[in-house]
Amino acid sequence: MRLLTTLLITALPFAALAAGSDDTSPPATTPTTTKCATGQIYDDKAKTCKNPTDASLGDDTRFGAVRELAYAGRYADAMTTLAAMGEGDSDRVLTYMGFITRKSGDMAGGMALYARALDVNPDNLLARSYMGQALVEQGDIAAAARQLAQIRQRGGMGTWAEAALDQAVGTGQVLNY
Secondary structure: OHHHHHHHHHHHHHHHHHHOOOOOOOOOOOHHHHOOOOOOEEEOOOOEEEOOOOOOOOHHHHHHHHHHHHHOOOHHHHHHHHHHOOOOOOHHHHHHHHHHHHHOOOHHHHHHHHHHHHHHOOOOHHHHHHHHHHHHHOOOHHHHHHHHHHHHHOOOOOOHHHHHHHHHHHHOOOOOO
């Protein structure tokens, strides 16, 4: 029984990762990254690829494309799509600007953007996870663990954000998405 309990506790964060049960889960692959030309995103309603500035696209469609493009390593396309969003400096825009900036090699710029996202919304679990992963990359495991504690205190148990940062703090290895 004790072994079963240990196995379940160990597997739970990764089950959340696989199930994609929250909005901080890695995005599904869509035609944005499999069919659309560079610089375009897929409009599921129209079933066609469009420029991110197309007025018929909403910010939620653009945001989904930003997430997918960033996770695919297409940072320039993701940043172009972010620039087309009408919500300005929202915490989700700032979070992805931070992720893209950091993954493009500007750690300080990425950290500043995560901090701005958290100023807008201290409960932004994804910004906390990405900031914590950046801290792990910098070797500051104690500060990363503080971000992990904040995620848990703010209701983030069982989310991808918590599982990814927990893994990074425990292993010293960060995810590339």
